[in-house]
Amino acid sequence: MSEEIVKPDLNFVKEVISSGGESLKKCYQCSTCTVVCGMTPDNSPFPRKEMLYAQWGMRDKLISNPDIWLCHQCSDCTAYCPRGAKPGEVLGAIRKMAIKNYSKPSFLASMVNEPKSAILLFAIPIVIFLVFMMIQGHFTTGIPRGEGGIISFSKFMPPIPYIDFLFIPLAALVVLSFVASIKSYWADMAKNYGKPTDADINKSITDTIIEILSHKKFSKCNVTADRKIAHLLVFYSFIGLAITTSIAVFYLYLLKWESPYPQTNIIKIIGNISGIALLVGITMIVSNRIKNKDKAGIGSYFDWLFIVIVYGVGATGMFAQIFRLLDIAFIAYPMYFAHLVFIFALFAYAPFSKMAHMVYRTTALVFAKHVGRDKSI
Amino acid sequence: MSAHSSESTTPRLLVIGGGFSGLTSAVDAAEKGIEVIIVEKNPYLGGRVAQLNKYFPKLCPPNCGLEINFRRIRENPLITFYTMAEVEDISGSPGDYTVTIKLNPRYVNDNCTACNACTEACPKTIPNEFNFGMDLIKAAYLPFNQAFPLKYVVDAAHCDNNCKKACMEACKYNAIDFNMKPVTITKKVTSIILATGWNPYDANKIDNLGFGQIKNVITNMMMERLASPNGPTNGKIIRPSDGKPVDSVIFVQCAGSRDENHLAFCSYICCMASLKQAQYIREQNKDAKIYIFYIDIRTPGKYEQFYWKVKEDPNVIFIKGKVAKVTQDTSSDDVIVEAEDMLTGEKIQTKASLVVLATGMEPSGATMKVPKVEYTEEGFSISSNGIFAAGCSKYPLDVAKSVQDATGAAMKALSLKIHEGEEVSHG
Numbered sequence: 001m002s003e004e005i006v007k008p009d010l011n012f013v014k015e016v017i018s019s020g021g022e023s024l025k026k027c028y029q030c031s032t033c034t035v036v037c038g039m040t041p042d043n044s045p046f047p048r049k050e051m052l053y054a055q056w057g058m059r060d061k062l063i064s065n066p067d068i069w070l071c072h073q074c075s076d077c078t079a080y081c082p083r084g085a086k087p088g089e090v091l092g093a094i095r096k097m098a099i100k101n102y103s104k105p106s107f108l109a110s111m112v113n114e115p116k117s118a119i120l121l122f123a124i125p126i127v128i129f130l131v132f133m134m135i136q137g138h139f140t141t142g143i144p145r146g147e148g149g150i151i152s153f154s155k156f157m158p159p160i161p162y163i164d165f166l167f168i169p170l171a172a173l174v175v176l177s178f179v180a181s182i183k184s185y186w187a188d189m190a191k192n193y194g195k196p197t198d199a200d201i202n203k204s205i206t207d208t209i210i211e212i213l214s215h216k217k218f219s220k221c222n223v224t225a226d227r228k229i230a231h232l233l234v235f236y237s238f239i240g241l242a243i244t245t246s247i248a249v250f251y252l253y254l255l256k257w258e259s260p261y262p263q264t265n266i267i268k269i270i271g272n273i274s275g276i277a278l279l280v281g282i283t284m285i286v287s288n289r290i291k292n293k294d295k296a297g298i299g300s301y302f303d304w305l306f307i308v309i310v311y312g313v314g315a316t317g318m319f320a321q322i323f324r325l326l327d328i329a330f331i332a333y334p335m336y337f338a339h340l341v342f343i344f345a346l347f348a349y350a351p352f353s354k355m356a357h358m359v360y361r362t363t364a365l366v367f368a369k370h371v372g373r374d375k376s377i
Numbered sequence: 378m379s380a381h382s383s384e385s386t387t388p389r390l391l392v393i394g395g396g397f398s399g400l401t402s403a404v405d406a407a408e409k410g411i412e413v414i415i416v417e418k419n420p421y422l423g424g425r426v427a428q429l430n431k432y433f434p435k436l437c438p439p440n441c442g443l444e445i446n447f448r449r450i451r452e453n454p455l456i457t458f459y460t461m462a463e464v465e466d467i468s469g470s471p472g473d474y475t476v477t478i479k480l481n482p483r484y485v486n487d488n489c490t491a492c493n494a495c496t497e498a499c500p501k502t503i504p505n506e507f508n509f510g511m512d513l514i515k516a517a518y519l520p521f522n523q524a525f526p527l528k529y530v531v532d533a534a535h536c537d538n539n540c541k542k543a544c545m546e547a548c549k550y551n552a553i554d555f556n557m558k559p560v561t562i563t564k565k566v567t568s569i570i571l572a573t574g575w576n577p578y579d580a581n582k583i584d585n586l587g588f589g590q591i592k593n594v595i596t597n598m599m600m601e602r603l604a605s606p607n608g609p610t611n612g613k614i615i616r617p618s619d620g621k622p623v624d625s626v627i628f629v630q631c632a633g634s635r636d637e638n639h640l641a642f643c644s645y646i647c648c649m650a651s652l653k654q655a656q657y658i659r660e661q662n663k664d665a666k667i668y669i670f671y672i673d674i675r676t677p678g679k680y681e682q683f684y685w686k687v688k689e690d691p692n693v694i695f696i697k698g699k700v701a702k703v704t705q706d707t708s709s710d711d712v713i714v715e716a717e718d719m720l721t722g723e724k725i726q727t728k729a730s731l732v733v734l735a736t737g738m739e740p741s742g743a744t745m746k747v748p749k750v751e752y753t754e755e756g757f758s759i760s761s762n763g764i765f766a767a768g769c770s771k772y773p774l775d776v777a778k779s780v781q782d783a784t785g786a787a788m789k790a791l792s793l794k795i796h797e798g799e800e801v802s803h804g
Binding site for chain 2: 028029030031032033034035036040041042043044045048049080082083084
């Protein structure tokens with residue numbers, strides 16, 4: 001390494017410590033972590049050097065570093081760390097700060113990081129949906145029922161001009177936000193870590209997608225090997241639910257067929273299987289975290305907010321359906337209302353919450369493969 | 378070794394532990410005119426030092442120091458020692474303690490002339506604990522060839538009736554007695570020194586370093602025995618799997634030390650021990666390559682000079698980076714270690730014919746506590762209640778500093794004599 005003058009950013013150090021990396025200063029640079037890590041490349045391995053950069057406040061060496069995303073937080077490093085410095089947790093804190101750094105607008109990024117804003121995060125969708133209810137006169141004239149007098153959520157909160165008029169622009173904003181973030185992240189990576197390469201970027205993208213779909217990287221974890229199944233379930237349930245949503249769009253806008261749909265319809269079958277997978281997966285994630293808390297750490301507020309949102313989406317969706325079918329209106333409607341609130345939280349805050357890891361990690365993996373840093377497995 | 382039967386009121390010191398610290402305290406106190414009782418759990422005196430091949434940094438054998446102490450003990454009528462003995466209870470207060478000592482049966486009485494006939498006749502073999510199980514010995518045995526007292530011992534638990542019969546028939550001096558039972562005795566003493574020493578940290582607990590699974594991974598104490606002329610190979614450093622002389626050795630520093638999953642403290646001696654053991658190998662093989670993987674080389678005080686000297690040897694290669702993975706080579710009995718060479722920033726694999734884990738010192742108090750003695754969370758003894766802790770039971774030390782510490786403890790114990798049991802300050 002050539003000579004360079006370190007300009008310590010002390011605020012960065014403090015921020016890492018307060019973001020879940022409180023054990024950072026315990027590291028005494030023995031490099032057990034890099035050796036037990038199954039994810040790191042052999043050349044300039046992580047996370048030992050990241051621990052040093054973080055201790056020294058070398059912000060620029062971390063925020064745009066693709067290595068922090070090659071880490072999948074297996075916590076093998078944390079389990080074997082002789083000092084309880086928890087490199088896995090520290091890198092988790094740095095990733096959170098990287099998301100905060102690149103995501104726009106940044107005030108929203110701060111909000112998902114601090115517990116005191118939690119009420120506000122949920123208050124926003126609650127107010128929106130209460131206003132929607134008010135406009136429809138639900139509080140004065142009651143909630144209209146569907147054909148045959150059944151509970152119908154599309155009568156309670158019609159896609160047009162409510163749900164879709166809210167979520168479609170929202171989705172567009174989220175995509176724009178992600179595009180802007182990823183552009184500047186990619187530019188930083190290219191500036192700081194890019195090496196001339198004739199590698200085909202399309203191949204790097206394909207390899208990354210295959211790797212994600214197969215969850216191969218998770219197989220390299222030892223201490224938290226059980227995370228693979230849990231994460232896989234949640235991951236594929238999201239894909240399943242995305243398919244469900246696409247079918248719903250098709251039914252509504254092309255077939256002009258409004259919900260509710262029969263339980264035997266393909267949309268319900270895919271939706272329910274995905275819903276159950278989501279609940280099973282997220283329950284496993286919670287139980288794994290509790291089980292491994294001594295070896296891997298319990299995680300930060302940031303992690304748990306995301307877990308709560310995902311759990312909320314799954315549980316309220318399932319309960320809303322069950323109580324709708326049971327025709328118990330006083331539970332079914334509030335459940336659906338809560339479901340909408342959680343869906344809003346999941347989408348609207350995606351660029352800032354842990355949901356963003358999906359986009360940043362994918363980008364970093366593509367970049368790392370493109371510059372020959374991360375070998376395909 | 379006759380027990381004092383008279384319970385006199387004269388000052389008397391109990392030393393728990395007959396290793397180098399305990400012997401030093403005992404001899405120092407006795408030579409100042411105080412009566413001393415040594416209680417040792419092994420069948421021999423000398424403790425861990427008896428297992429060492431050479432001392433650092435002078436690389437001289439420890440036998441001479443031990444022999445001098447043994448002679449001082451033999452020649453001093455004020456010293457009584459019990460081997461295969463344990464302190465079961467301590468009551469009373471400084472100046473007036475009553476201790477209960479359990480004497481375990483040796484099954485060999487004072488008639489033993491160390492003629493070796495029982496060993497020759499004994500049909501049963503057991504792993505040799507003195508050599509960390511690297512060889513087998515007979516169930517009737519002499520712990521090692523300079524053992525003091527020079528008296529055989531029978532492992533009755535592993536000696537069935539046939540074995541017992543063979544041993545007894547072979548002994549011409551009626552020295553073997555299977556009717557011996559554990560005996561409990563009580564003694565009045567005025568002061569107590571605790572010098573129960575240390576045990577090598579159990580390397581089986583370090584699950585990523587291969588000990589117990591990979592044959593050619595040994596500990597530093599095993600290396601002492603391998604290099605020792607009275608060891609399992611008569612001092613020839615050969616590897617366990619195939620007896621091949623070693624041409625490359627990797628030392629893994631901080632194997633279980635400075636690690637809160639194992640021993641949270643620095644064991645103080647392991648860096649010096651590895652530097653010393655590198656000399657053992659280099660003396661036997663001028664082409665042998667030594668790799669020392671370390672976090673920091675810790676050679677306190679003047680020991681630094683020894684480190685500089687070893688560093689001059691181009692065949693001793695120092696790599697900054699802790700070994701955290703050890704695997705068996707697939708095509709040979711060699712062993713592969715993995716570490717990050719922090720100075721180049723590369724994750725590297727190095728292969729050698731033998732890997733030595735520089736395991737640390739676990740205080741005896743971690744696994745076996747003496748009643749009435751206070752211990753830290755790690756099991757280090759604390760001087761309190763008029764019981765003076767000495768040597769490695771108190772903190773990790775080398776032999777030279779243990780000796781100084783033990784002399785200090787003897788001084789404190791003697792001060793109790795002067796004050797006739799008054800409370801004295803101690804630390």
